Amino acid sequence: MFVSQVFSSTSLNEPGAWFIFQEEEILLENLPNVCKIPVLPGIQQFNFHIKQQHYLGIYEKTHCYTAQITQTPTTLLPQGTRFQPLRQAHASLANDDLFAIAIRAKQILHWDESTQFCGHCGQKTQPSTTERAKICSICHTLVFPHLAPVILALIWREEEILLARSPSFLPNIYSILAGFVEPGETLEQTVIREVHEEVGISIKNLRYYSSQPWPFPSNLMIGFTAEYDMGDIKVNKTELEDAQWFSIHNLPPLPKPISLSRQMIDAHASLRKRDNL
Incomplete structure (x- = not known):
């Protein structure tokens, strides 16, 4: 522990x-x-x-x-x-x-x-003596460790999972949809927006799955599952190279097991296969 x-x-x-x-x-x-x-x-x-x-x-x-x-x-x-x-x-x-x-x-x-200097006035920051934080010596702005929340969305319909390819992925790798949370959004709103922006479909039965710190550099990955509702895939080419439905029995190359996205895919596929026994 x-x-x-x-x-x-x-x-x-x-x-x-x-x-x-x-x-x-x-x-x-x-x-x-x-x-x-x-x-x-x-x-x-x-x-x-x-x-x-x-x-x-x-x-x-x-x-x-x-x-x-x-x-x-x-x-x-x-x-x-x-x-x-x-x-x-x-x-x-x-x-x-x-x-x-x-x-x-x-x-x-x-x-x-990345916080050696105050983002407000530009003066040098000092470590807090009471907590994990930095304090500006001039304007006294308090700076805590920052995280950038990212949603992961595993969309499913029957025996299929929606997977996509980003231009930044290694060759042939597909994964579930992902996107940064914007100011003023709930996590659920982010999932709905990102899915619609990236592939143009609607979803239902949205459920939280799990989360994972991801230090590249300071993300917090927050996983959700959702069931397909309606619409045809329309790939947003400014963000994705491809997106399509894959059978859980014939999945493409996936991210490494360390990632929450891979863990979600494996868990969903295993559950669906077990339900069909």
Whole structure:
């Protein structure tokens, strides 16, 4: 179990789990069959050029820290460690709890780096002494870690799922519809709007599914399922390359299992197949 905390009761030089990032990669310790987050007696000894560092909290009695460092020669890294893209770390760690902490760490580092100066008056911000926040030293604006909410919409009819291709996807990959929440919208309104804007159909029986932090850079993915109601697919070519109905028995290449969109597709397909037994 992970307990989030802002301030540590221990020194940064005491042993702890360090979630160390170099751009979009995280430092992992290599073991024979799996990787793990390195537990280190501080990181000052490694002569890293540290851009930011934060305390995260406690995971199973181990204090957790995160740091962003500049490009570092491999000869300076702790023995038996290497950097790996964060997206791949889910499979390497084989531990959902640790990966969730890594996601938290990456989002906090991104927030810290992007809020060095006040967005209101331009003066330098300072860390709050009471909470995870920044305070402008001049106008006293308070800046909390920011998230960009994104809806995911799995639309189904009978034995089919509506899947689409964005120009930004890897070749041949299809996924469920997605879109950012606009100011003044409820999440439900966003789903209805995005579905209509992207594929021109109407939906019904809208239901919340689950959510997932997604640190690329600071999104919160919010999944919904909905049943097809009426209309023919009219692909919005400014946002999508293609969209079509796929049988749950013959799906195209999909996103990796780490993503909420893939988890929703797998869960829906499995449920429908089981219902038909």
